[in-house]
Amino acid sequence: xxxxxxxxxxxxxxxxxxxxxxxxxxxxxxxxxxxxxxxxxxxxxxxxxxxxxxxxxxxxxxxxxxxxxxxxxxxxxxxxxxxxxxxxxxxxxxxxxxxxxxxxxxxxxxxxxxxxxxxxxxxxxxxxxxxxxxxxxxxxxxxxxxxxxxxxxxxxxxxxxxxxxxxxxxxxxxxxxxxxxxxxxxxxxxxxxxxxxxxxxxxxxxxxxxxxxxxxxxxxxxxxxxxxxxxxxxxxxxxxxxxxxxxxxxxxxxxxxxxxxxxxxxxxxxxxxxxxxxxxxxxxxxxxxxxxxxxxxxxxxxxxxxxxxxxxxxxxxxxxxxxxxxxxxxxxxxxxxxxxxxxxxxxxxxxxxxxxxxxxxxxxxxxxxxx
Amino acid sequence: xxxxxxxxxxxxxxxxxxxxxxxxxxxxxxxxxxxxxxxxxxxxxxxxxxxxxxxxxxxxxxxxxxxxxxxxxxxxxxxxxxxxxxxxxxxxxxxxxxxxxxxxxxxxxxxxxxxxxxxxxxxxxxxxxxxxxxxxxxxxxxxxxxxxxxxxxxxxxxxxxxxxxxxxxxxxxxxxxxxxxxxxxxxxxxxxxxxxxxxxxxxxxxxxxxxxxxxxxxxxxxxxxxxxxxxxxxxxxxxxxxxxxxxxxxxxxxxxxxx
Ligand SMILES: Nc1ncnc2c1ncn2[C@@H]1O[C@H](COP(=O)(O)OP(=O)(O)O)[C@@H](O)[C@H]1O
Ligand SMILES: [Mg+2]
Numbered sequence: 001x002x003x004x005x006x007x008x009x010x011x012x013x014x015x016x017x018x019x020x021x022x023x024x025x026x027x028x029x030x031x032x033x034x035x036x037x038x039x040x041x042x043x044x045x046x047x048x049x050x051x052x053x054x055x056x057x058x059x060x061x062x063x064x065x066x067x068x069x070x071x072x073x074x075x076x077x078x079x080x081x082x083x084x085x086x087x088x089x090x091x092x093x094x095x096x097x098x099x100x101x102x103x104x105x106x107x108x109x110x111x112x113x114x115x116x117x118x119x120x121x122x123x124x125x126x127x128x129x130x131x132x133x134x135x136x137x138x139x140x141x142x143x144x145x146x147x148x149x150x151x152x153x154x155x156x157x158x159x160x161x162x163x164x165x166x167x168x169x170x171x172x173x174x175x176x177x178x179x180x181x182x183x184x185x186x187x188x189x190x191x192x193x194x195x196x197x198x199x200x201x202x203x204x205x206x207x208x209x210x211x212x213x214x215x216x217x218x219x220x221x222x223x224x225x226x227x228x229x230x231x232x233x234x235x236x237x238x239x240x241x242x243x244x245x246x247x248x249x250x251x252x253x254x255x256x257x258x259x260x261x262x263x264x265x266x267x268x269x270x271x272x273x274x275x276x277x278x279x280x281x282x283x284x285x286x287x288x289x290x291x292x293x294x295x296x297x298x299x300x301x302x303x304x305x306x307x308x309x310x311x312x313x314x315x316x317x318x319x320x321x322x323x324x325x326x327x328x329x330x331x332x333x334x335x336x337x338x339x340x341x342x343x344x345x346x347x348x349x350x351x352x353x354x355x356x357x358x359x360x361x362x363x364x365x366x367x368x369x370x371x
Numbered sequence: 372x373x374x375x376x377x378x379x380x381x382x383x384x385x386x387x388x389x390x391x392x393x394x395x396x397x398x399x400x401x402x403x404x405x406x407x408x409x410x411x412x413x414x415x416x417x418x419x420x421x422x423x424x425x426x427x428x429x430x431x432x433x434x435x436x437x438x439x440x441x442x443x444x445x446x447x448x449x450x451x452x453x454x455x456x457x458x459x460x461x462x463x464x465x466x467x468x469x470x471x472x473x474x475x476x477x478x479x480x481x482x483x484x485x486x487x488x489x490x491x492x493x494x495x496x497x498x499x500x501x502x503x504x505x506x507x508x509x510x511x512x513x514x515x516x517x518x519x520x521x522x523x524x525x526x527x528x529x530x531x532x533x534x535x536x537x538x539x540x541x542x543x544x545x546x547x548x549x550x551x552x553x554x555x556x557x558x559x560x561x562x563x564x565x566x567x568x569x570x571x572x573x574x575x576x577x578x579x580x581x582x583x584x585x586x587x588x589x590x591x592x593x594x595x596x597x598x599x600x601x602x603x604x605x606x607x608x609x610x611x612x613x614x615x616x617x618x619x620x621x622x623x624x625x626x627x628x629x630x
Contacts, residue, residue: 263473273541274461274489279492365479
């Protein structure tokens with residue numbers, strides 16, 4: 001009887017809770033920062049580098065920065081740090097571009113309504129989601145009239161649009177419009193109808209083979225040759241279309257990857273129970289394919305959002321374009337760092353939110369174990 | 372109903388014959404996979420199809436609900452002849468349920484949603500009613516308590532029983548099974564076979580591709596042996612197992628019964 005330590009008769013052992021580890025910060029640090037000599041050295045080196053970098057950065061960024069000067073000269077007279085005055089004085093312009101001051105409430109209103117319209121799309125727990133969704137569907141029309149005017153609202157030329165407003169307008173339109181178009185293209189590319197398939201392939205490959213800048217040039221100049229003389233077609237609308245087409249081609253390829261990952265058995269089970277093509281796609285295949293494609297789709301969206309800065313090349317004044325004109329003002333010359341940091345922070349917040357949202361969505365859609 | 376009635380074949384007694392295959396041929400490219408298949412299945416009949424791997428068993432039953440297209444011959448299912456007419460294919464699929472080797476449950480939907488999807492979207496059954504029906508069938512396959520789980524959280528045997536319940540929710544006249552137990556761990560095979568036996572006893576018309584010979588002996592009216600894309604031999608289970616006619620059948624039986 002050497003096995004005397006067995007405490008339960010065979011077959012009667014109860015389920016016990018797992019042992020409690022010694023949790024807490026100390027344990028975490030020991031496991032993650034000081035687990036081996038190499039790791040310890042790297043940790044200490046990292047801390048030293050942070051120690052070297054942080055104080056001068058803080059000095060420049062906040063402690064020695066100037067927030068209320070009237071010009072660069074005044075800034076540099078008063079302190080050696082950043083001159084945030086340029087961002088503060090020109091803040092409205094960086095947000096609205098040259099949108100008429102007395103009409104800027106229309107931009108604010110469409111921004112608020114945009115947030116309202118996005119809620120039922122982004123969060124499936126939103127109350128009254130169905131009815132709310134109807135609002136999301138008509139929102140683009142509302143936003144169009146608010147921004148461009150018409151229907152009794154004073155018209156505003158799109159050439160006056162600019163700044164963050166322009167970035168958000170192009171980015172959000174491109175994202176919202178390119179997703180459905182991209183899905184249709186992906187389905188078209190896998191279609192058994194030859195004509196549909198060829199059209200989709202040609203479109204996708206052509207758009208992907210051409211830089212966005214080229215398409216924007218086409219939008220700004222060449223398109224006029226194809227339109228009947230005398231017709232006027234808003235430049236910004238043309239840009240919106242081009243950006244959407246460009247992004248849709250990439251989305252299509254991402255979604256096609258997702259579609260390819262769906263086993264044949266899923267299609268067969270759906271067909272065997274009598275679902276039509278569109279119901280099979282909408283209810284069985286796309287929900288799974290899009291879920292797999294989320295990282296790629298969001299990646300494309302983030303790329304698109306940042307690519308909106310390219311519109312400066314055809315003369316639209318996004319935040320980067322505006323900073324060019326601000327820097328041309330003799331009062332603020334040479335303050336490009338401050339402006340670019342401000343713009344970088346704006347883009348980082350936007351893109352990082354998208355990235356976090358995609359992780360939230362992936363977790364929410366995760367069902368059961370992978371087999 | 373009236374739509375289906377319009378396609379009734381005048382010469383066949385539709386209330387008697389569930390599936391009628393006459394001179395059916397099929398090719399995959401150059402490969403002749405089904406050769407002159409003639410098979411008539413009466414309503415209420417239970418058929419077991421067996422044969423070596425690659426003999427065309429799956430292809431045969433997949434032709435019945437048009438997951439595969441035959442190129443020659445005639446297939447009439449429940450009085451509707453299968454052609455390229457999408458409406459006819461749809462009406463056949465509504466009457467024919469299918470259970471696959473790998474279950475093919477929809478992983479993004481709960482068990483209950485898997486079961487109500489087709490009733491709601493194909494038959495336009497109101498959601499509440501579809502859920503009631505689904506729960507009765509889930510009870511019949513003995514897993515009503517799993518209704519809110521996702522397929523990925525169930526064992527293989529449980530998943531296959533859900534798949535059977537899912538098909539039954541469409542209230543089919545004919546059920547096709549393509550090796551429903553061959554992807555299962557041994558201890559789960561009997562729970563699925565029990566459900567199938569219960570289904571057979573309720574009078575369902577069944578065509579099962581399976582190598583579970585115990586099941587065949589117990590419920591089949593007829594066992595069909597296929598090899599090389601042909602029906603080599605068919606008989607009632609008693610005769611089929613005790614007195615096989617062709618050498619190929621004998622060889623096959625000796626292989627599956629003695630290892
Ligand atoms: N989609 C397909 N394309 C080409 N050949 C196929 C296809 N599906 C099956 N086959 C071939 O047809 C033959 C019969 O297949 P199948 O009906 O699945 O056989 P079984 O179910 O009896 O094992 C096999 O040789 C298989 O390789
Ligand atoms: Mg098979």
